[in-house]
Each structure stands twice: as C-alpha cells, then as structure tokens.
Amino acid sequence: MTTPARPTASVEAIERFTELADYVIPFTIRAVGELGVADQLRDGSKTIEELAVATNSHSPSLYRALLALASKGIFTEVEPGRFGLTPMAELLRSDTMLSLRDGYRLLSADIQAWARFDYSLRTGTAAFDLVHEQGYWDYLATHSAYSRRFDRAMQTFTKLEARAIIAAYPWTGVETVVDIGGGNGAFLSFLLRTYRTMRGTLFDQPHVVSGADAVLAAARVEDRCTVVAGSAFESIPAGAQVYTMKRVLYDFDNDEAVTILRNVRAAMTDDSRFLLCDPVLEPGDRSDISTTYGRIYDLLMLAMVSGHARSVDELAKLFSEAGLQLTRVVPTHVFPIVEARPV
Structure with a gap:
C-alpha cells in the first residue's frame, strides 16, 4: 500500500496560491467598474442603498460584492452599510489621470477565449480563433462596439x-x-x-x-x-x-x-x-x-x-x-x- 505524500506546502503558500488562482475577485472588480460605483464615491462615502439606486443595482448583491472587494483593499466599509474609496478603488474612477477602469472591463469575447486557454497550451495557437471561428483582428474589424x-x-x-x-x-x-x-x-x-x-x-x-x-x-x-x-x-x-x-x-x-x-x-x-x-x-x-x-x-x-x-x-x-x-x-x-x- 502506497503511503500518501507528506504535504510540504505552508499555510502562507496555500493562502498565496488561492489568492492568485481565484477568478471571483477579478470578475467582481470588472463588474463593479462597469457599474461605475467608484465614480459615485468621488465626493465622499455613501450608503449601499444610495449606491444601488445610482448604479441601477440590486442593493443586497452590490453589498456582498463591495464587502468582498473591501477584504482586498478595494473600497472600505467606513461604517455598517456605508462605503468609501481606497487608493486602489480610486483607480476605478473614470475621471482621473491614472484611471484603470477602461483597462479592466468585461470583454465577453476575450473571456470566452480564456475559458479555452488549455487549447492554446496544447497547440500553440489562439484559443480566440477556436471559440469564435474568426481571428481577433478580423473580429475587431467587424464588431465596432467591441473595437471601441x-x-x-x-x-x-x-x-x-x-x-x-x-x-x-x-x-x-x-x-x-x-x-x-x-x-x-x-x-x-x-x-x-x-x-x-x-x-x-x-x-x-x-x-x-x-x-x-x-x-x-x-x-x-x-x-x-x-x-x-x-x-x-x-x-x-x-x-x-x-x-x-x-x-x-x-x-x-x-x-x-x-x-x-x-x-x-x-x-x-x-x-x-x-x-x-x-x-x-x-x-x-x-x-x-x-x-x-x-x-x-x-x-x-x-x-x-x-x-x-x-x-x-x-x-x-x-x-x-x-x-x-x-x-x-x-x-x-x-x-x-x-x-x-x-x-
């Protein structure tokens, strides 16, 4: 009978790995950016109800998203149910010189291609072509909104x-x-x-x-x-x-x-x-x-x-x-x- 290998990973390694492997936070950052939440906080903190009305969002769901991001230093819950900006959340504002909001948007065609990145690793060719049956540059040329x-x-x-x-x-x-x-x-x-x-x-x-x-x-x-x-x-x-x-x-x-x-x-x-x-x-x-x-x-x-x-x-x-x-x-x-x- 084979003896199971003794685990060698430390708690710190496990924590770091789960942070890097996670895709929930990256998608949540993009979704909150799409809603424009950070722009609503440029003049100070607001309640989750105020943010939900301003961004046409479901208040309890938005609260859950901002809580998760606050754990990563993106937004801060200044008091129960009330959120403000942090230095990283400032990057999601659309009106600042160093705004990164447009750089981290929900680009659905790209996301669908990344879901088949294993194909690229197996073949050395673009997963985008496989998923969309069209090359990336041809796709941009024929999808004007996506190109913008x-x-x-x-x-x-x-x-x-x-x-x-x-x-x-x-x-x-x-x-x-x-x-x-x-x-x-x-x-x-x-x-x-x-x-x-x-x-x-x-x-x-x-x-x-x-x-x-x-x-x-x-x-x-x-x-x-x-x-x-x-x-x-x-x-x-x-x-x-x-x-x-x-x-x-x-x-x-x-x-x-x-x-x-x-x-x-x-x-x-x-x-x-x-x-x-x-x-x-x-x-x-x-x-x-x-x-x-x-x-x-x-x-x-x-x-x-x-x-x-x-x-x-x-x-x-x-x-x-x-x-x-x-x-x-x-x-x-x-x-x-x-x-x-x-x-």
Whole structure:
C-alpha cells in the first residue's frame, strides 16, 4: 500500500496560491467598474442603498460584492452599510489621470477565449480563433462596439506605458516620428504633447485610425500629426527620423514580423532609428514589474492571436533578416525599448 505524500506546502503558500488562482475577485472588480460605483464615491462615502439606486443595482448583491472587494483593499466599509474609496478603488474612477477602469472591463469575447486557454497550451495557437471561428483582428474589424472598447483599454494602458517610455529614452532633437500600428493615437499624442516642436505620423489600419481625430484634438496636437491609413505588410510612410512600434510586433509570427520589419527598413533613411516597445522575454524567476508585465502580455498574445514575445537574441535575428542592427536595449518600468538602425 502506497503511503500518501507528506504535504510540504505552508499555510502562507496555500493562502498565496488561492489568492492568485481565484477568478471571483477579478470578475467582481470588472463588474463593479462597469457599474461605475467608484465614480459615485468621488465626493465622499455613501450608503449601499444610495449606491444601488445610482448604479441601477440590486442593493443586497452590490453589498456582498463591495464587502468582498473591501477584504482586498478595494473600497472600505467606513461604517455598517456605508462605503468609501481606497487608493486602489480610486483607480476605478473614470475621471482621473491614472484611471484603470477602461483597462479592466468585461470583454465577453476575450473571456470566452480564456475559458479555452488549455487549447492554446496544447497547440500553440489562439484559443480566440477556436471559440469564435474568426481571428481577433478580423473580429475587431467587424464588431465596432467591441473595437471601441478595445481602443479605450489600450488607451488606458498607454497612459502608463507612455510615461515610462518617454522618460527612459532621449527624445530631445527628434523632429519627425512615425508610430506604426499606433491605434487611435494615444501614445503619439503623449509624445507630441511632451515635445512641442516634434511632428508625427500615425499609421494603422483604416478602421483603427478612424477614431484618431478626437484623441489628437483632445491632446491639442492635431496640427502636428498626419493620420495615414494602411497596412504595415504593404508599405510604411517614408523619411522620418524615428519609427516607433509599441506592442505590435509580438502579434505576429516570425515570417510576418520580418515582412513588417523589411517595410520599416525600406521607409527609413540611413540615419533613422527604429524603436520597438515590446515585452522582451528573459529566463529565470525574476518578478520585477517589467518582467512580470512582459510575461503576462506574452500569454495574452498566445490566447488571442497566436503571437508571442521574444528574447533579445530572437529580436536581433529578426532585425538582421530585415536589414537592421539591434544597437541597444533601454529598460523602462514597463517593457524595454529595443533600438535598431539600418545596417
């Protein structure tokens, strides 16, 4: 008779594991964000009845949700049945510079794909394609409301990423920038707003850049930014000093990536620079913010588009095939900036 293995996990390990493996709290955060509860508390605490009326919610159910979140430091029950904001709950407000609400919404198509992430681990291909019988980018192109929510989510994270990227790299003296796959212009807007003499070109697919005018106007940079619709698989606007690509290349396999990079090289002058702002994979148990951030996005790409992050050596090889040379890697608080120049 086999003797059962003696348990080796500590109480602390069990507590930490159950916290990380839980999906109830992440979904509750998103649902409460959808309701706009944090916005109702911007001027001070309110009773659960007041919150339920303001958010068109079921009072006893909302109370249960806020109690659970309060256990995690998101909201606080200041007195029985009355809730207020905490620093983490402030992030769910929609009216603050560092709001994360739109970045953590209930995106049903994504959630359905994650429910079959085991398929991605078995096959190396996107669970999204299996579940929806359609690729992620095709889905966004044919579901306009979903595409707008996706753009808002990307804009939310871009606010954090842009600050880190702009602070880490020497942009002074750069006069012209092309942002390839720049979405609705959120990153380029931050860059142009920081450097008042810089001019930019926003380049992405037609259905993506269709929403850029409002973003550029809100940042008051529309007079220094040209919007160009097109495909990076065909050609890229030529002649800029700097070409940027943030969280785009890891969407594609190696052959597709080389095609895009060759088009980047064709657009560059001999003095141009290419800045890839992508997660970069490194081995080991590192758990710093940049490494963790990159690894999470790597899995997101696997589940949604069969994409993947790459190591520095892998990127250097792709660059070489496209006529580019990796010149340096600049660390940031999110993911590194990988710089390349024409060979």
